[in-house]
Amino acid sequence: MTFYAEAKRLREDSRPAETTPFPLPPRAAPEAKTPDPAPAAQPSWFGRLLRRPLFLAAVVVPNVASVLYFGVIAAPVYTSTAALMVLNPKQNGPSLSSLLSGASGDSSEQGGYILKEYFASWDAFRKVETPLALAENFGKGDPIGRFGGVATGFRTNDVALWRYFQKQVDVKIDQKSGIVALNVSAWDAAYATRLTKVLLAAAIAHMDAMNAQQQGDFLQSAVARKAAIEAALRSDLAALAQFRNQTGTYDPKELYLSNLALMNSLTMKATELKSQGQALSAATPNNPQVENLASATRSVRQDIATTAKSFPAMARSSSRYEKLLVSRDNNITLLGQANLALQEAQAAAEKNRYYLNVISSPSEPQTPEGPERLMWIGGVLLATLLLWGLIR
Known part of the structure; x- marks a missing residue:
C-alpha cells in the first residue's frame, strides 16, 4: 500500500504546472424581458393624401380658393335680355345649303350676324363708353371679376375696357328662326337694363345709316347720270328752239323736200309752156298768145332760179338741224336707259335694305x-380630381 501511494505522489510531482487562463469580463446578468409596445395607429388614406404636397397643390388649394371666391367674394351679376330680328323682305328665300344644314338661310340670319359684329365693334363701344360711364360701372364688382382687377390683368386702358365690354355683351343667334338674343351683364340690375336699351337704340340707328349708305351707293351714280342726260337734253331742245327762231323754219328737211317738189313742178311747167309756145309759133307765127307763153315761161324759169338759190342755205341749215336732232334723239334714248338703270338701282337698294324688329324689350x-x-365649385372639384388622377 505504501509503494502504490509513493508512486502516485511521484507522478503528481512530475506533472507540469497548470496554467491559469486569462480572466474574462463578467457577464452581465440578463435583464428582465419587457413586453413590446402596442403598434401606433396608421393614418387614413385622406390623411396620407394631405401629407403629399402635390395633392395639396393640385386639389386642395384650387378647391379652397374656388369655395372662398364663389362662396364669399364673388359679387352678384345681373343680366338684361332682349330679343330682336333683322329682316329683309326681298331676301327671304332659304337656299339649298341652309335647308340641308337646318338653318333658316334667309336674311334674318345674315342680319343677326351683322348685329353680332356691330355689338362687338369699336363703334358701338365708343357710343356707350362716355355716356354710360362704362369704366366706373364695370369697376364696381369684386376684385377678381371687375374691370381693373384680376380679370383684366389690372389694366385700365381703353382697349382693356373694350375687351371687357365685349365679354359682358353676349349675342346668340338661333340658326333656325334667325332670332337674336342680346344678353348684357353688369354689377347693377338697373345699369344692365339701361345699357341694353342704349345698345338697341344704337343698333337701330346704325342699321338705318347702313341702309341709307347702301341706297346712296346704289342710287348716287344713277341719279347723277340721269341728271347729266336731262341737262344735255334741255340744252339740245333750247338749241333747236333757237335754230327755228333764227331760220323761221320748223323743219329744214320738210322745207327742202317742199322746195324740191316745187322746182320739179316749175320745171315741168316751164317745159310745157315752152312746148306750147313752140307749137303755137309754128302754127300761127303772128299769134299774140306766143308772146304770152314766152313771158310765162320766163317767169317760171325765174321762180326756178330763185328756188334753186335757196338750196345751199337750206343744205347748211339742214346739216346743223340734223346734228341738233341727232343729239336730242340720242339724249332721249340715253334718258330712257338712265331711268331704267335708276329703277334697277332702287330695286337693288331695296333688296339690300334691312329692318330691325324688336321682339321683346330689355328685361329688368x-x-x-x-x-x-x-x-363653378363642382366644376373645379371635378377638374382637380381628374388632374390628380392623371398626375399621381
Missing part, C-alpha cells in the same frame, strides 16, 4: 343670374 332683372356658384 330682379335677381342675379351669376356667378353660378355651385356649378
Whole structure:
C-alpha cells in the first residue's frame, strides 16, 4: 500500500504546472424581458393624401380658393335680355345649303350676324363708353371679376375696357328662326337694363345709316347720270328752239323736200309752156298768145332760179338741224336707259335694305343670374380630381 501511494505522489510531482487562463469580463446578468409596445395607429388614406404636397397643390388649394371666391367674394351679376330680328323682305328665300344644314338661310340670319359684329365693334363701344360711364360701372364688382382687377390683368386702358365690354355683351343667334338674343351683364340690375336699351337704340340707328349708305351707293351714280342726260337734253331742245327762231323754219328737211317738189313742178311747167309756145309759133307765127307763153315761161324759169338759190342755205341749215336732232334723239334714248338703270338701282337698294324688329324689350332683372356658384365649385372639384388622377 505504501509503494502504490509513493508512486502516485511521484507522478503528481512530475506533472507540469497548470496554467491559469486569462480572466474574462463578467457577464452581465440578463435583464428582465419587457413586453413590446402596442403598434401606433396608421393614418387614413385622406390623411396620407394631405401629407403629399402635390395633392395639396393640385386639389386642395384650387378647391379652397374656388369655395372662398364663389362662396364669399364673388359679387352678384345681373343680366338684361332682349330679343330682336333683322329682316329683309326681298331676301327671304332659304337656299339649298341652309335647308340641308337646318338653318333658316334667309336674311334674318345674315342680319343677326351683322348685329353680332356691330355689338362687338369699336363703334358701338365708343357710343356707350362716355355716356354710360362704362369704366366706373364695370369697376364696381369684386376684385377678381371687375374691370381693373384680376380679370383684366389690372389694366385700365381703353382697349382693356373694350375687351371687357365685349365679354359682358353676349349675342346668340338661333340658326333656325334667325332670332337674336342680346344678353348684357353688369354689377347693377338697373345699369344692365339701361345699357341694353342704349345698345338697341344704337343698333337701330346704325342699321338705318347702313341702309341709307347702301341706297346712296346704289342710287348716287344713277341719279347723277340721269341728271347729266336731262341737262344735255334741255340744252339740245333750247338749241333747236333757237335754230327755228333764227331760220323761221320748223323743219329744214320738210322745207327742202317742199322746195324740191316745187322746182320739179316749175320745171315741168316751164317745159310745157315752152312746148306750147313752140307749137303755137309754128302754127300761127303772128299769134299774140306766143308772146304770152314766152313771158310765162320766163317767169317760171325765174321762180326756178330763185328756188334753186335757196338750196345751199337750206343744205347748211339742214346739216346743223340734223346734228341738233341727232343729239336730242340720242339724249332721249340715253334718258330712257338712265331711268331704267335708276329703277334697277332702287330695286337693288331695296333688296339690300334691312329692318330691325324688336321682339321683346330689355328685361329688368330682379335677381342675379351669376356667378353660378355651385356649378363653378363642382366644376373645379371635378377638374382637380381628374388632374390628380392623371398626375399621381
